[in-house]
Amino acid sequence: xxxxELLARLKPEMARIDAAMGKDLAEIVNPTxxxxxxxxxxxxxxxxxxxxxxxxxxxxxxxxxxxxxxxAMSFEYLHAASLLHDxxxxxxxxxxxxxxxxxxxxxxxxxxxGDYLHTRAMTLAGTVGNAEILAxxxxxxxxxxxxxxxxxxxxxxxxxxxxxxxxxxxxKTGALISSPCEAGAIFAKASAQERQALHDYGQALxxxxxxxxxxxxYQGDPTKTGKAVGNDFQEGKMTLPLLHxxxxxxxxxxxxxxxxxxxxxxxxxxEVATAHAIIDANNGFIHAREKAESLVKKAxxxxxxxxxxxxxxxxxxxxxYVLTRQK
Amino acid sequence: xxxxELLARLKPEMARIDAAMGKDLAEIVNPTxxxxxxxxxxxxxxxxxxxxxxxxxxxxxxxxxxxxxxxAMSFEYLHAASLLHDxxxxxxxxxxxxxxxxxxxxxxxxxxxGDYLHTRAMTLAGTVGNAEILAxxxxxxxxxxxxxxxxxxxxxxxxxxxxxxxxxxxxKTGALISSPCEAGAIFAKASAQERQALHDYGQALxxxxxxxxxxxxYQGDPTKTGKAVGNDFQEGKMTLPLLHxxxxxxxxxxxxxxxxxxxxxxxxxxEVATAHAIIDANNGFIHAREKAESLVKKAxxxxxxxxxxxxxxxxxxxxxYVLTRQK
Numbered sequence: 196x197x198x199x200e201l202l203a204r205l206k207p208e209m210a211r212i213d214a215a216m217g218k219d220l221a222e223i224v225n226p227t228x229x230x231x232x233x234x235x236x237x238x239x240x241x242x243x244x245x246x247x248x249x250x251x252x253x254x255x256x257x258x259x260x261x262x263x264x265x266x267a268m269s270f271e272y273l274h275a276a277s278l279l280h281d282x283x284x285x286x287x288x289x290x291x292x293x294x295x296x297x298x299x300x301x302x303x304x305x306x307x308x309g310d311y312l313h314t315r316a317m318t319l320a321g322t323v324g325n326a327e328i329l330a331x332x333x334x335x336x337x338x339x340x341x342x343x344x345x346x347x348x349x350x351x352x353x354x355x356x357x358x359x360x361x362x363x364x365x366x367k368t369g370a371l372i373s374s375p376c377e378a379g380a381i382f383a384k385a386s387a388q389e390r391q392a393l394h395d396y397g398q399a400l401x402x403x404x405x406x407x408x409x410x411x412x413y414q415g416d417p418t419k420t421g422k423a424v425g426n427d428f429q430e431g432k433m434t435l436p437l438l439h440x441x442x443x444x445x446x447x448x449x450x451x452x453x454x455x456x457x458x459x460x461x462x463x464x465x466e467v468a469t470a471h472a473i474i475d476a477n478n479g480f481i482h483a484r485e486k487a488e489s490l491v492k493k494a495x496x497x498x499x500x501x502x503x504x505x506x507x508x509x510x511x512x513x514x515x516y517v518l519t520r521q522k
Numbered sequence: 523x524x525x526x527e528l529l530a531r532l533k534p535e536m537a538r539i540d541a542a543m544g545k546d547l548a549e550i551v552n553p554t555x556x557x558x559x560x561x562x563x564x565x566x567x568x569x570x571x572x573x574x575x576x577x578x579x580x581x582x583x584x585x586x587x588x589x590x591x592x593x594a595m596s597f598e599y600l601h602a603a604s605l606l607h608d609x610x611x612x613x614x615x616x617x618x619x620x621x622x623x624x625x626x627x628x629x630x631x632x633x634x635x636g637d638y639l640h641t642r643a644m645t646l647a648g649t650v651g652n653a654e655i656l657a658x659x660x661x662x663x664x665x666x667x668x669x670x671x672x673x674x675x676x677x678x679x680x681x682x683x684x685x686x687x688x689x690x691x692x693x694k695t696g697a698l699i700s701s702p703c704e705a706g707a708i709f710a711k712a713s714a715q716e717r718q719a720l721h722d723y724g725q726a727l728x729x730x731x732x733x734x735x736x737x738x739x740y741q742g743d744p745t746k747t748g749k750a751v752g753n754d755f756q757e758g759k760m761t762l763p764l765l766h767x768x769x770x771x772x773x774x775x776x777x778x779x780x781x782x783x784x785x786x787x788x789x790x791x792x793e794v795a796t797a798h799a800i801i802d803a804n805n806g807f808i809h810a811r812e813k814a815e816s817l818v819k820k821a822x823x824x825x826x827x828x829x830x831x832x833x834x835x836x837x838x839x840x841x842x843y844v845l846t847r848q849k
Binding site: 223224225227228277280283284302303304306307308309310311313314315317318320321322325326329330332333334336337340341343344345347348 | 550551552554555604607610611629630631633634635636637638640641642644645647648649652653656657659660661663664667668670671672674675
C-alpha cells in the first residue's frame with residue numbers, strides 16, 4: 196500500500212479520533228486551559244499513535260467500539276503532553292511552523308496544561324482500558340524520562356556508544372510507539388504471543404522512525420522539516436550518522452569532529468557543513484539509512500503470525516511510510 | 523487525642539511508607555533522576571496524604587496489607603510531583619528551608635522528574651489500586667490544574683468572590699486531601715455511603731487546612747513557616763482574611779486595599795503591615811479562624827457513621843491538628 200493510498204484510508208479514522216478528543220476536551224472549564232490544550236492537540240498532527248492502537252486492535256480481529264477510540268485518544272494526549280513539556284524544556288519558540296504554546300501562554304501555564312493532559316491520558320488508559328494497559332503506558336513514560344536523562348548525559352560526555360544511542364531511542368520513541376501497539380492487542384484480548392509480536396513491531400518501527408528523524412536533521416529540506424539543518428549537531432546530540440563517522444574516520448577527521456563536539460554550540464553552528472562532509476565521507480548517512488531499513492524489515496517480520504488483512508496491509512504500509520517521509 | 527500522642531502513633535506508619543517508597547524508587551536507573559526525586563520525596567514531609575489513605579482503609583475495617591502501603595505511596599508521589607512543578611512555576615528558590623530542586627538541578631530536569639513521579643503515582647493507583655481509585659486521582663489532578671488557572675484569574679482581576687476562593691481551595695487542596703480518604707474507602711471495599719463520608723471528611727479537612735495556611739501567611743512565625751509574612755498579599759492572592767475585610771471595611775479602607783492590590787508586587791511588599799492592620803480591624807482573621815473551625819467540625823461530623831475505633835480517633839485528632847498547626 197503506497198503512502199497516498201494509506202493516508203486516504205486512515206483519514207476517516209483520524210477524523211473519528213479528533214471528534215472523540217474534541218468532545219472529551221469540552222469538559223475543561225477554564226477557557227485559557229482549554230485554549231492551550233486545543234493548541235497542543237489540534238496542530239496538524241497525524242495521530243500516528245492512536246492509529247497504531249486502532250490498527251493493532253483491528254489486526255487482533257476486534258471491532259472498533261466507541262471505547263476503542265476513547266482509549267486511542269490517550270496515546271495522542273500523552274504525546275501532546277510530552278511535546279508541551281519538551282518545548283518548555285527546550286525553550287522552543289516554534290512547533291510545526293507555528294508559535295509554540297510556551298511562546299503564546301508562558302511556561303507556567305504550559306507545564307500545568309501538560310500535567311492535565313498527562314493525567315487525562317493515564318486515567319483513560321486505566322479506566323476505558325485496564326490495569327495492564329495502564330502499566331504499559333506507565334512504563335513507556337518512565338522510559339521516556341530515563342531516556343531524556345541518558346541523552347543529556349551522552350551529549351555532555353561526548354559519549355560514542357551506539358548502545359546508548361539506541362537506549363535513548365528505545366526510551367524516547369520506541370516505548371511511545373510500541374505502547375499503543377501493545378495496548379491495542381491487550382484491548383482486543385489477544386494472546387500473549389500476539390501482544391509480544393505487536394510490541395516488537397512497534398518497538399522496531401519507533402526506532403526506525405527516530406533513525407530517519409536523525410537523518411532528516413542532517414539531510415532534510417528545512418522548508419519541510421521546519422528545522423535548521425544540523426540542529427542536532429549544533430546541540431551536541433550523538434546520533435547514528437555522527438557515531439558511525441566517529442567510529443570509521445581516520446584519526447585526523449575523528450579528532451576534528453571531537454574538537455567540534457567539545458566546542459560551544461555557537462562554534463558548532465558555523466561548522467555544520469564540515470561535520471556533514473566528514474560524516475558523508477565516512478558513510479555515516481548510508482549506514483544510518485541501512486539501519487532504518489533493516490529495522491523496518493524487522494518490524495514487518497514481527498507481523499508474520501497475523502493473517503493478511505486490511506489492518507496488516509496498513510501496518511506494513513506505515514513501515515514504508517517511515518522510510519520515505521520527508522518531515 | 524492530642525498532637526504529640528497522634529504523631530507518636532503515626533510515626534511507625536510514616537516509617538513504613540518511607541521504606542516502601544525507598545524500595546520503589548530504587549528502580550530508577552539514572553543517578554541524577556534518582557537524586558532529584560529523592561530530594562523531592564525525603565524532605566521532612568509528614569506523609570499526611572498516605573496516612574489519610576491508610577487511616578481511611580483502617581476505619582473501614584480493612585487490614586493494612588503491603589499493597590495498602592504501595593497504594594498509599596501514590597498520594598505522596600502525586601503531592602511531590604505537584605510541588606516539584608509548583609516550584610518551577612513559582613521560581614521558588616527554597617522548599618522547607620532548603621534549596622529547591624529547581625535551584626539545584628534546573629527547571630528542565632525537575633519538570634521531567636515531576637513527570638516521572640506523576641506517572642508512577644497514577645500507575646500505582648490503577649494497578650495496585652483499581653480503575654475507581656485511578657478515576658478519583660485523575661479527577662483530583664484535573665481539579666488541581668483547573669484551580670491553578672482559576673487562581674491566576676482571581677489574582678489578575680482582583681476577584682472579590684468568596685465562592686471563587688473556595689473553588690480554588692477545593693481544587694488545589696480539597697481534592698488532593700479528599701482523594702486519599704476516598705481511595706482508602708474504595709480499597710477497603712467500603713459501602714458507597716462510607717466512601718462518601720470519607721470524601722466529605724477529606725474535603726472539609728482540606729479546606730480547613732488551606733484556610734489555616736492562608737491565616738499563617740499573615741500571622742505565622744516566619745522562622746516556623748519558612749515564608750515571609752504577607753507573601754500572599756504581596757503576590758495579590760485573594761485569600762479569605764482579605765476577602766472578608768474587603769467586604770466589611772468602610773469605603774476608605776476598602777479603596778486603600780484595592781489600590782494596593784492594583785499596585786505592583788514591589789509596592790505591596792512595603793505595605794504588608796497596612797494591609798494586616800486593615801484586615802485585623804475588620805475581623806478578617808477572626809472570621810477565617812471561625813471558618814476553619816466550622817470546617818473541621820464538619821469534617822469530624824462526617825465520620826459519625828463509623829464506629830469509635832483507633833483509626834477514627836486519629837482522623838478526629840488530625841482535625842484538631844490542622845487548627846493548631848504553626849507551620
